[in-house]
Amino acid sequence: MHLQILLVVVVMACLGAASGQGKSHCKKTCGNVTIEYPFGYDEECYYNSNFLVTCNQTSGKPPVPILGVGTTNIVISNMSMDKGELEILMFVASDCYNSSGSTRRLHATLTLGKIGTDIRVSTKNKFVAVGCDTLAFLRGTRGPRIDVTGCNSNCGRRSLFTNGSCTGVGCCEVAVPEGMSAFKIIVTSNNNHTNITDFNPCSYGFFLKNGNFNFSTNDLREFQTPRMPMLLDWAIGNSTCENATATNTLICKGNSECDRNYTGPGYRCSCKNGYKGNPYIKNDCENINECINGNHDCRHECIDEEGSYTCKCRKGYSGDGKKGGTGCTADQSMVIKIAVGSSASAIFLIVFVNWLYFGLKKRKLMKLREKFFRQNGGIMLQQRISRDKGSGDQAKVFTIEELQRATNNYDESRIIGKGGYGTVYKGVLSDSRTVAIKKSKLADQNDTQIEQFINEVIILSQINHRNVVKLIGCCLESEVPLLVYEFIPNGTLSDHIHNKHKSLSITWDIRLKIAHGAAEALSYLHSAASIPIIHRDVKPTNILLDDNYVAKVADFGASKLIPMDQNEVATMVQGTLGYLDPEYLQTNQLTDKSDVYSFGVVLVELLTGKNVLNFERPEKERNQAKHFLSSLKEGRLLQVLDEQLQQTENHNEIVTVSRLAERCLHVKGDERPTMKEVAMELEGILSSKIQKHPWEKHTLNEDEAEYLLKEPTINVYEFDDGANATSSTFDSMSKQTILPIASGR
Template sequence: MCQENSNCTDAENGNGYQCRCLEGFQGNPYLQNGCQDINECVISQPCVGICTNLPGTYNCSCPEGSQGDGRKDGKGCTPIIHEKRFRSIDVVLGVSISFLLVLLVVSWLYWGLRERKISRQREKFFLENGGRLMLQRLLSERKGSIESARIFTDEELKKATDHYNESRILGQGGQGIVYRGILLDNTVVAIKKAKVLDRSQVEEFINELIILSQINHRNVVKLIGCCFETEVPLLVYEFVNNGTLADHIHKCGYENTLSWKARLRIAGETAGALSYLHFDASAQILHRDIKSTNILLDENFTAKVADFGASRLVPLDWTQLTTLVQGTLGYLDPEYFHSSQLTEKSDVYSFGVVLAELLTGLRALSFERAENERNLSLYFTSAIKGERLFEIIDLRVLNEGNPEEIKEVAMLASRCLRVKGEDRPTMKEAAMELEGLMRVMDRHPWVNQSCDLEESEHLLGERSSECDGILKSNASGNADSISNQVPFEIESGR
């Protein structure tokens, strides 16, 4: 029965119902259209501003130029105070944005000019260091291919070495610093950053680079490529991951890693690599810095001859070169040191020192030893002359090696260490002798066990005739056996 704009509630006495107009409406709720809207704007005038009547309610607003809720019982309306057109914050903001834009433009111009300068500098170094044109010319003369030596950019090698980070340094010496690098294809390489190169030797350097890039020998560290975009050329070699021979002979924690058989095999592999460089390469290559730190070992303890920074190519019609003396004290050929006449016998002498290291476990030069023992080559030859060889041999070599084998290798080392180069064997002869000794060991591995001199003397009182026969046959199978050795001569003044 309650009409629109009304509500219905229970009667107050509990019987029936009661109708009331909604708030904002007035009239008779029982009649149709009985509840009419109240115009509050006219009746009560609740606004101080603009009043707008709405069904059942109203709305107050402030006129333009003022602010507030427009209600008498509220905040009312207050005039708006106009802000200055240009506030200080706007000025600061504008100046800052302008400064940043200018800085951005200047930076862009600076880096653009810098990159241009670096690019020109790289081109300059590339041309000064020989560059691709010289490579192409020299390779065409040898009917080679530019792919035989990969040309790296400066950026490639910077990324590979994390911008030559100190944590990537593998080693450093007289010829430069060697870094561990990782190329984009995840190939691990050794990157050698050489010292400043004499510009007059650039063509000679390129010539050596091409020869070395064409060497393909399992016991020579492979040269992968180079970079000409830096002040000095950078060389990129294969990475050999098991340290140097010097580490495994001398470094604490490595002493027991090399058995006698492994030492003999490493010596044979090194001799074979040097023989290849001297006699079988397209041009004879003299290493000039053979030492235990330049013989790397891979995970299988295979020897890899490295560091050709001091190497020299020998023309086919020359027997010796006169050069500035280079090398490492303790390994340096005394004849070469005094005469500056470089021959392949200088490498033979250095190899003899390495052989002595393998046998004795002593460093080539040590000021911690007594004065007469500081130079290993002198100490070693003196021990042989005084028949004290087995007093200086490494304990593991004594325990594992056959005395006759040890003597044969020792006598080969002594011949390599002769003062006069003409009295030394060639690397080919040394390699053949070591190879023959390895073949005998592989053919008769039981010789080392059943023919040990001390064991035979303790168990049988004398060496068995069977062992004597084997040792004699072993000795006769080599060109320079113990029975045919010429006593080592030590010249005065050495």
């Protein structure tokens, strides 16, 4: 069943303005809409019949303004004189199906008179269609031409719907042709909604002014708005401003003028600048008092004039007084007086404020530095330095300004390393020494931890070993202590192992030299320092190299001082995953053998050239240390060696170091050698004299080296190191519980 609604406005020719322009007896409102000339209720109140408005009064309902008479049903919701627009409520066309397939269709039709009428459809509208199986057409009339346009809206999966989007999924829209005086909206369905009846049985099409519709998926189910707001353009007649003026039919009188920005058809009026009102009523455009409403650009005083305003300067000043003009300029004598007085006052005020500001800031900064100095154990450190005056090298206490100058205020370009314990900057001291300045992330606030930190600074500053990075001093005036070390220029061992180009330059002899140097440093820390020191984070990134590839053990942020009367100390587990002693992980008991295990992992990296942990490798190869031991046991050592080492002829030495790494990696700490024994064996290898140690019962021969570097015929490898270590020893490491690893100081 088709229901068609016809909305007609009959446009009549007009030869001149109505004699009743702006009559006082004309009604100005209908409901909540203001009716202004050229629109009106009767012949004396409107310009011509095109602008006739009927106030429709229905019993029990508020009155509604309708454009036209008779069957015309164009409901006006707003009108604008300055824009020449009418907002009307236009019917929504629809096409609905029920479960039996029958249809209920409603077209929407609008006719705005004959060719050349005063009222047309505005291009500020959009033609919109809503539905899941919708084909909407717009058949519009533009003079003698008929234009047809439309859009198609379908629905896919619900996930394709986007609220606010009207691009063809549930909603579509097209632009409106310019100058339409009539149109008909036809909405139909491609598939009679057979596939989506339960979801969206209806389609809708309507005009809508731009920006007044925000599509929602709820519109597909419950679109119950019978009318939507749309805009109509209106103007006076078909003449231009020039023709209307020439024929004396122009109705823009008094303080109104013809709008030259409007290009037709017809013409529009507007109030002149400085006036407001209805430009279509003679003398209704009244003067705007810019001085009262603040719509002026005067600097000091505003004086209202007819259609404009002027600005006045204060006494002693001259000019147009406008902010955008010449402004107000003081007389010469006054300028001098004001300048002198203002300058003196300003200088005094600036000097006083700056003195006060910088004085308070400096005092506050000094107090803050004193607080940090005491908090970080500065007084304790000074007492220790004073007490130990005759004991060789001393730790220097730097000021915060010295280190800021050395690092160019900690410029990012000076960063040479970042780690879990802080950031390291390259700095140049006032005596031209190049140093590395470590800025820690966390500060120790506990008194016991501060005392330990001070002890560590004192001890490390007194360590003078060629394979330990020298601690020069510290700064305690910042929130976290800053440590100053000697600068090592050649980067970390990790860089040289894992960088493809750098690894080519470290031959087997250099690797052996690096391993021996690191072992010597750890041996010294364990057994020769005044108080034994356990490094607790031995890894390639903490072993630096100088230009001659001399190893320097660095980063003592996690180190622990061990009292002389103790072999182990209970502590929270700290370190780096992959290098951690499994026994330490289980018991929380830190011993010097924990560093031995970590050093064994470093030897594995030197031999294989691979990261100790890599979860992208096959499961049995993810832990390189475990894979290395397995390969050593099965006689497949050659397969896991660094490619460069596979080509060397130092097979006996490589196997000997591999055996040493195996002993260092025993799960039980008691079965590992000491760092002193490790250093001695590496020194023996360097001098080509493999020494026999108490914990080694035989000497490696060439046949055994050849066996370990080949694919074995029998997958059995036995090695007796005095502790009956077999493959099951290391396999047990896979059964250890992995504990959380805390970050160090």
